[in-house]
Amino acid sequence: MNTEEQKVSNESSKDITFGYFSEKDEEKKKLSSEQFIDQSILRSQVVEAKNELDVLTCPICMNILFKPISCSGCTQSFCKACINQWITPKPALRVNQSGSNSMPLNNNIANNNGESTNNIIQNIFNNNINIFREANNFNNPQNNIFNVAQNQSNNRRSSHEDDEDDDPFLFNSQPFPSQQAQVSQEQDTHANIISFQQQNQDRVAGGSQLMYHVQQQLQQGIQNQSQMQLQQIQQQQQQLQILSNNPNVLNRQTCPHCKQIFKGTNIPLVNKLLGSMKIKCFYNENGCPEILPYDSYEKHCLKCPYEGVKCDGCKEVIIKKNIDEHISTCKEINEKCEKCQFEQPRRVxxxxxxxxxxxxxxxxxxxxxxxxxxxxxxxxxxxxxxxxxxxxxxxxGIPDNINNFSFQTVFTNNFKFLGNQAILEKDSFNEQKKKKDFLHFFLNRPFYVHSPVLQMFKIRIDKLQGNIIMGISDSQLQNSMDFMVNKQGDIKKKEKSENKYKQKDRAANFIIQEKNTILIKYIPFLYTVEFFNIDLNVSCRLDSSYILEFPHQFFFFYSLDHQSDQITFLSC
Missing domain, CATH: 1.20.5 (Single alpha-helices involved in coiled-coils or other helix-helix interfaces)
Structure with a gap:
């Protein structure tokens, strides 16, 4: 039994163990859907056909046509999978990682004639050995030194056998005539040996020349072979270059029958002939008894209950209709606890x-x-x-601290402005109302209702003996709409057509006292003006219901009614 037979025998002995099918045999026995994909229809599956099967045979796989595609040139039909694999372009030359041509230099490289390097070496050596033998007449047995030595040994052995009965002491006496002839023969033999030794030395020298000659021819042969391989690779590169430069040539895949460019088509007659066939299910070996028309063959096979399905646990191929029963008993399927999420094979x-x-x-x-x-x-x-x-x-909004302050008032004789400080130098008494009038001044800058800027500043009440009003107005004129808050937190409104403030609301706990600092800010997206007493941590707000009554802009104003009262404007 040779090595290949022993290997096959070992492989076959591994497949069957103790009378049970191994996993490999089980997969062979139970065909799976993976094997059905692009699978040709075997002749053994055909139960009934009205025509010769040779007419409906794919010339590539030699099985019954499956999803046939015909060549438009020669009308030869092929299986779809077979012809697609046939016309798929294959690389003509490997390229290694460095980008150079891959040319492995081992002893099994074949030249253009299919001859390996080992064969080339053997042929060169044999040819030179034959030349050496002919030059030295080694083919003549009489000139072969090994044959001469063998003859001499045989002669000496026969002469000793003849003298076994003679007296051994006679060797020291005068030899007999027969002995003289033997001595003469031995002397001749000795001369022949010396002559052959000289010839042998000459032949040894010739052998060195032979080896040098063999090495030279061997190097020349390998060099010639490498050059031929390099030329062949260069030719392949040139062909690939031509193909890469001409996409029309690259896409020309030829029909294996007519050798013309393959263009697939559908021939109704082929489909009609195939449609008359009746075929066993692909999973017939799994036990499926169905015999199907050709047209419903694929649809049935894709849903066949005898399809082989691989178990996720033991990896054995199980018939689909039995897979649920197998999973319920398979020891390799993972069990999982819903409470602790512990997961292990069922056997442990x-x-x-x-x-x-x-x-x-x-x-x-x-x-x-x-x-x-x-x-x-x-x-x-x-x-x-x-x-x-x-x-x-x-x-x-975007914070903007007001640093520079300027003021405007119609009561220029009553107010005195020193930088950021406003002082009421002279108050005014209303004889009709029998009380002091509120005299007001404006912060000389507009505040825009829809501005995205958060504007802030502070005022410090330096001296306050009378009342104080802080408010906003739609203009710096007397005929304006105002909203105001006094030091008790009363919120009032004055319409343009009136000259009197009406109570609107009251800010709880809000008061203003001497030496208090008030933070004033306009919050644009909330449309709110806030007066926040930093020292007492109380605030009063004029919300959007007040602010949105101004169409575009408003101005801050302040009113004092007692002489020498003063306030100072500060940046935040």
Missing amino acids: FFEAHTEMKCLQLQIVEKDKKSINLISKVDQLATEVQLLRLQLNTIQM
């Missing part, structure tokens, strides 16, 4: 999954979930904080 699950271990894993799993929830809560809290900052920026 119930031993490894104890009640105590289940509780421990549940605690560990809940701890992990708690840590994840805490991390998510912290992450969400950070995101909320960022969103609040963004929302605050949107609501409050």
Whole structure:
């Protein structure tokens, strides 16, 4: 039994063990859907056909046509999978990682004539050995030194056999005539040996020349072979270059029958002939008894209950209709506890999954979930904080601190302005009302209703013996619409057509006292003016219901009624 037969025997002996099918045999026995994909129809599957099968045979796989495609040139039909594989372009030359041509230099390289390097070496050596033998007449047995030595040995052996009965002491006496002849023969033999030794030395020298000659021819042969391979590779490169430069040539895949460019077509007659066939199901070996018309063959095979399905646990191929029953009993299928998520193959699950271990894993799993929830809560809290900052920026607008202040008033004889300070030097008494009049001045800059800028400034009440009014007006003229708040927190409104303030609301707990600092700001997106008493931490707001009554802009104004009262305007 040679090596190949022994290997085949070993492989076959591994497939069957103790009378049971191995996994390899089981897959062969139970065909799976993976094997059905692009599979030709075997002749053995055909039960009934009205025509000769040779007419409906694919010339590539030699099986019954499956999803036939015909060549438009010669009308030869092929299986769809077979012709697609046939016309798929294949690389003509490997390229190694460095980009150079891949040319392995081993002893099995074949030249253009299909001759390997080992054969070339052997042929060169044999040819030179024959030349050497002919030059030295080695083919003549009489001139062969080994034959001469063998003859001499035989002669000496026969002469000793003849003298076994003679007296051994006679060797020291005068030799007999027969002995003289033997001595003479031995002397001749000795001379022949010396002569052959000289010839042998000459032949040894000739052998060195032979080896040098063999090496030279061997190097020349390998060099010639390498050059031929290089030329062949260069020719292949040139052909590939021509193909890459001409896409029309590259896409010309030829029909294996007519050698013309393959253009697929559908021949109704072929489909009609195939449609008259009746075929066994592909999974007939799995036990499917169905005999099908050709047209419904594929549809049935894709849904056949005898299809082989590989089990996820033991990896054995099981018939589809029995797979549920197999899964319910397979020891290699993973079992999973819904409480602790413990998962192991069924054969070890119930031993490894104890009640105590289940509780421990549940605690560990809940701890992990708690840590994840805490991390998510912290992450969400950070995101909320960022969103609040963004929302605050949107609501409050872009901060703009007012640093320069200028004032305007019609009561120039009553007010004195020293930089950012406003002083009422002379008050005014109304004889008709029997009380002092409020004299007002404006902060000489407009505030725009729809501005995105958050504008802020502060006022400090340096001296306050009378009352004080802070408000906003739609203009710096006397005939204007005003909203105001006094030091008791009363919010009032004056219409343009009137000259009297009417009570609108009251800000709870808001008061203004001497030495207090009031932060005043306009919040644009909320349309709100806020008066915030920093010292008492109370505020009064004029919200959008007031501000949106102004169409475009408004002005801040302040009123004092007691002589020597003064306020100072500050930046934030």
